[in-house]
Amino acid sequence: MVTLAEVARHAGVSASTVSYVLSGKRTISAPTRERVERSIRELGYHPNAGARALASSRSNIIALMMPLRTDMYVPVMMEIAIAVATTARERGHDVLLLTGHEGPEAVRRVVGSGLADAMILMDVELEDRRLPLVREAPRPAVLIGLPADTGELTCVDLDFTATGRLCVDHLAGLGHRDVAVVGEAAAVYERRTGFAERTLQGVRERATELGARVLHRPCEGSYESVAGTLARVFDERPSTSAVIVQNEAAIGPLLGLLRQQGRAVPEDISVVAVCPEQVATSQSVALTSVAIPAQEMGRRAVELVMAKLDGAGGAVPARVELLPPRLTTRASTGPAAR
Amino acid sequence: MVTLAEVARHAGVSASTVSYVLSGKRTISAPTRERVERSIRELGYHPNAGARALASSRSNIIALMMPLRTDMYVPVMMEIAIAVATTARERGHDVLLLTGHEGPEAVRRVVGSGLADAMILMDVELEDRRLPLVREAPRPAVLIGLPADTGELTCVDLDFTATGRLCVDHLAGLGHRDVAVVGEAAAVYERRTGFAERTLQGVRERATELGARVLHRPCEGSYESVAGTLARVFDERPSTSAVIVQNEAAIGPLLGLLRQQGRAVPEDISVVAVCPEQVATSQSVALTSVAIPAQEMGRRAVELVMAKLDGAGGAVPARVELLPPRLTTRASTGPAAR
DNA sequence: TAGATGTGTCGAAGCGCTTCAATAGCCCGT
DNA sequence: ACGGGCTATTGAAGCGCTTCGACACATCTA
Structure with missing residues (x-):
């Protein structure tokens, strides 16, 4: 595997310069940037995810917790999941799939290990056992669905x-x-x-x-x-x-x-x-x-969770976002017989 | 976040000892092990995933590539995905969800970055564009479905x-x-x-x-x-x-x-x-x-991919595993009218 | 012309873990 | 009583990246 150091050598710059080209966190002159970018391409360099996560304490991964029961509203769940994954990728993140089988512990594990930067929980129940863990977790979370007590929580759902x-x-x-x-x-x-x-x-x-x-x-x-x-x-x-x-x-x-x-x-x-x-x-x-705007729910959930991640100050307030329903009239309804 | 070093100090042992307790790769005496385990529990320690991945070049993550089209056989896909995630967890791995939207490039990205140790591809087409990348990737992969040419590939599917x-x-x-x-x-x-x-x-x-x-x-x-x-x-x-x-x-x-x-x-x-x-x-x-034995397909895919991961020597041969169909007679079939 | 300001690059110090070679202590046979 | 063969533990060297402070140089201001 090609490393950042090799790219740096190939381009005749230091490792940090390559890193800054990649992240854009410092200004790099156009010629240098181009040189580095060429080296990256020529060597087929891919940054190592683990090293990145370790150094930056950001994994660029969002955990998505699926429902335990897979017998209901499957297409909706699937659509949400796909929308989450797609939107997350657009924002440079990947999605880790967690099933309900692991129980509330999964929250602790994922957060504790720094595996994921944030969580999206589907199929939230009114008194969901994951909620206490989510509330005290040092990582942002967004719920799809509404629990009984939404205090301190950010939720998305159809109204x-x-x-x-x-x-x-x-x-x-x-x-x-x-x-x-x-x-x-x-x-x-x-x-x-x-x-x-x-x-x-x-x-x-x-x-x-x-x-x-x-x-x-x-x-x-x-x-x-x-x-x-x-x-x-x-x-x-x-x-x-x-x-x-x-x-x-x-x-x-x-x-x-x-x-x-x-x-x-x-x-x-x-x-x-x-x-x-x-x-x-x-x-x-x-x-x-x-x-049921599954796609929009997934997309919004990612957007909200990303806003929380970016607004690192923690300044992003919890909020409940209810999507307005839209009724489409088709052939199955008509005037009542008198 | 609690680190391994803190656990070591708390237990009065060296960091490597803690590591070996965790991995079981060396014998640790019972008393020491118990002491370490207590410290882990008391401090609420969770190993940092990134550091682990970096040091061991194993992320303990399997990538699951979902189909691009979400309009067909959704329940089957979902069931497979859940089975994959569940089985993977049983084997100490997590699952990264990739959608087809990213295209074949996703294979390169995931493998190149070391994000995932292995891949499972769903909805494989006869001339799937991901296959060339999979073939030359230095990571094991299992396909769910059968391409035209299965040479060098491991596949699972219903027969x-x-x-x-x-x-x-x-x-x-x-x-x-x-x-x-x-x-x-x-x-x-x-x-x-x-x-x-x-x-x-x-x-x-x-x-x-x-x-x-x-x-x-x-x-x-x-x-x-x-x-x-x-x-x-x-x-x-x-x-x-x-x-x-x-x-x-x-x-x-x-x-x-x-x-x-x-x-x-x-x-x-x-x-x-x-x-x-x-x-x-x-x-x-x-x-x-x-x-359609969706669950079994997901489970077998994980088992095969894990076997490849473990048999690090690369000695595990490619194979096509076709699950035998089972027909259940119910009320919808009867003798032909004469 | 000297100092202040700004721009682009670099060196080095970690991030938290795994793993290898080395060590310390132990029991054994003779 | 001593070397040899165990087992349990340790220290240290990275893994590949990010990031901070420092620095060299160019540009501006008074």
Whole structure:
């Protein structure tokens, strides 16, 4: 492996000069810089990451902690992860992938060893066990998702309360008065991840304000479960004319079942989904939906964490950044039958 | 941050002793070891990753290169990634996440900088542009997927040819003589990722051997596309009594459409899918399927790459490891109508 | 012209760890 | 009682880079 010293010799300068050419932390005259750069190219030099990390106490690595459960919202997670990795690379950083399997200890290990300069945590629960460690860690962190207590923490998430309100707004505007919410699996509520509750709260608030009724039922993604949920909903409230689906896995089965039951979408029943655009558009009926801006969440998380890294003074205040939901009207919603 | 030197002082031993306690590369007497371990715990010591990497020229990091396109087989990719990360951690390594966006250069960067000790490449294409770099890199690599020329390379993949044969075996055994293959999107074939072709080849080989006919049609995951494909299939060959689905995104729509058309599964038509177990079991009809052993692939990839790292002599020969497919019979396949 | 200022480069001191050769102490057989 | 062969421990030399202060020289100001 070519070292910085060899580059320096080849270019006829000192090692520190090469280093400054690389980092730009001191002015180097154009001729010298060019000479050094040529040597770097000719020798095929790559700075050694370990040495760099040791000398500068910066690894240029961001740790990304994935959720423990890999059974839910997989495409969203993946999209976030890719966005994080891509954005980080644009800013000269790499991403270390941590899974939930290691538990909260991972935070300590990564921070303690200086492996990563900062952390991004996904799938944050309301009382997440990683939070105490994050709070006292001497490294910046950004959460994707909202815990119960956001004090001292920087978080990014979709504004799910507003999302719920927005869905109801749209449906009520079309004249719907009886709305069903096909929620996430019961396990999601038990884990207290927060977002499902927040959506529901938004739905209820707005429904109350607009004089609509809401029937909420948790629902797994399996065909069977959706069938059961749907049956119970129509049984309990036959006047239901609109459905808000939060569990993206339930969408396909839901549409299939409605068709099978002879309920036309949107003529007999309107459907609004909270899901990635791609899911909304690839169904049998293009769905009116509120997009989950996975990419933007990942990007913002990196930007926030980098701002903290740069603003070394620690002067960057903690903040909660809720992305505004955007509802796209497609073919699955229409005026309520009178 | 606590350093090794401080631990040494605290325990009343030399730095090297602490190092040897940590690495186990020399025998340390029990009392000394315990004293050192206590000091480590009491001081909350974590070895500095950068210093370690520098001194040992081992970063204990494995790079995982994700596919560029994030639109396909997402759950499989995710499962592989998680399995890789988990297995790597069990073996004392971390995983660096690289996206395809950086291009083949990423290989050079990661290897050149010593950031990672080894690489695992996903979504390998037949003529993958990363391969030349991988071949000449002084670091071990394992591919998940099969390129055209596997010389000098270590690869892990599901044996897709055998998968194709297996599906036909099963269907022919039930008396089916006209089989349709709902393949991957045309883009997949153009990208020449190999696995789709291999499956098809297996299907054709075995069908010829058993005297069955095969009709293959590429197909996108959208509802529309599946509808079109299905229409064309039944139009062209009305006697089709079984379908092999390779594109997992097409499964939901396919089942929905069949039901809608009044074709009962499995009475009128049998369906075999190549997809993750979870997908097979959460449909309206539990699907007979060949599982994509994502987890096992990830795990094996790590094991192979670690074997290469350990067998430092370079004595570990390149090898192609094809995992045998396993077909699970569920409710979607039955005897052909006579 | 002398001093002040600024620019570009260099030397050297680490960063925290691993590892090798060397050492100190021990038990053994004779 | 002494050399030989163990085992447990140590000191010191780096690993390749960053960064700080120093320095040489050119340019400006009074």
